[in-house]
Amino acid sequence: MARAGLGVKATPFTYAAHALAAVAAVLVLVWCVHFRGGLALEAPNKNLIFNVHPVLMLIGYIILGSEAIMIYKVFPNLNHDTAKLTHLILHAIATVLGAFGIYCAFKFHNDSGIANLYSLHSWLGIGTISLYGIQWVFGFVTFFFPGAAPSLRRSALPWHALFGLFVYVLAVMTAELGFLEKLTFLESGGLDKYGAEAFLVNFTALVVVLFGASVVVAAVAPAHVEEPQGYAPIPVN
Numbered sequence: 181m182a183r184a185g186l187g188v189k190a191t192p193f194t195y196a197a198h199a200l201a202a203v204a205a206v207l208v209l210v211w212c213v214h215f216r217g218g219l220a221l222e223a224p225n226k227n228l229i230f231n232v233h234p235v236l237m238l239i240g241y242i243i244l245g246s247e248a249i250m251i252y253k254v255f256p257n258l259n260h261d262t263a264k265l266t267h268l269i270l271h272a273i274a275t276v277l278g279a280f281g282i283y284c285a286f287k288f289h290n291d292s293g294i295a296n297l298y299s300l301h302s303w304l305g306i307g308t309i310s311l312y313g314i315q316w317v318f319g320f321v322t323f324f325f326p327g328a329a330p331s332l333r334r335s336a337l338p339w340h341a342l343f344g345l346f347v348y349v350l351a352v353m354t355a356e357l358g359f360l361e362k363l364t365f366l367e368s369g370g371l372d373k374y375g376a377e378a379f380l381v382n383f384t385a386l387v388v389v390l391f392g393a394s395v396v397v398a399a400v401a402p403a404h405v406e407e408p409q410g411y412a413p414i415p416v417n
């Protein structure tokens with residue numbers, strides 16, 4: 181999407197995205213480990229199995245997926261084949277960790293006798309990870325192996341970038357709904373609405389929105405902005 185002509189370079193947005201990703205990762209860990217009691221795959225306290233879900237969905241899926249999207253802008257001078265390979269591997273790891281994070285939410289529900297797939301969050305979540313998998317397979321066969329004809333690649337690329345950003349924004353929205361839903365459950369169970377934990381969760385979700393926005397701008401903005409060449413007289417009108 182290097183031809184969007186925003187007139188700003190992607191680089192500062194990639195810096196902002198990295199800083200916000202680090203903050204979001206620390207905040208979700210502080211929440212799940214310090215406030216919610218920690219992470220486990222097997223435990224008598226089933227809430228610890230749930231806690232793996234937000235951590236993997238944010239750090240494993242959204243943050244890794246964001247790094248995959250931004251790779252062309254973070255290293256604009258990287259050999260194109262290396263950039264493509266890194267892009268597809270990071271997206272593959274993000275998809276696997278995301279799928280495992282969803283499995284943890286199902287396991288928590290099944291082990292605790294809670295129904296599955298009753299919320300908008302869970303429906304959008306299944307839609308997001310499925311579209312992500314489809315996008316990966318289409319990207320792989322078009323741009324990597326066996327690879328489409330050059331003219332088809334050229335016309336598929338803007339659609340790949342557009343659809344990729346659409347699925348990415350859907351993932352960020354789904355995570356927002358997840359934070360809202362979990363905090364609402366906790367508050368219905370008596371958690372102080374103005375307490376430290378409630379602020380922490382809302383603040384994490386805010387950081388994730390700003391993070392998602394900087395990733396989208398970094399993807400849409402060009403890696404290099406053309407500087408005017410030599411002397412250019414100021415136009416009269």
Ligand code: HEM
Nearest residue numbers: 234237285286289296297299302305306351355358359362
């Ligand atoms: C893009 C990221 C995410 C995706 C794709 C996703 C997907 C899902 C799915 C498919 C379920 C259904 C599990 C079942 O029915 O057994 C679920 C459950 C749940 N998720 Fe997420 N999730 C994401 C991020 C988050 C985050 C960041 C939180 C924050 C705490 C969260 C909180 C919850 C909660 C509370 C449930 C249980 C209630 C329900 O089924 O709606 N999710 N998630």
Ligand code: HEM
Nearest residue numbers: 181252264268271312315316319320323324341344345399
């Ligand atoms: C779920 C998986 C994927 C998502 C969400 C995704 C998303 C994106 C996005 C948003 C862009 C635009 C980046 C920019 O213009 O700065 C892009 C570019 C690209 N992607 Fe993917 N992608 C995925 C998988 C793949 C796969 C498997 C391949 C196979 C090699 C691939 C190859 C490419 C190529 C060649 C570009 C163009 C880079 C350029 O501007 O030269 N993508 N992708």
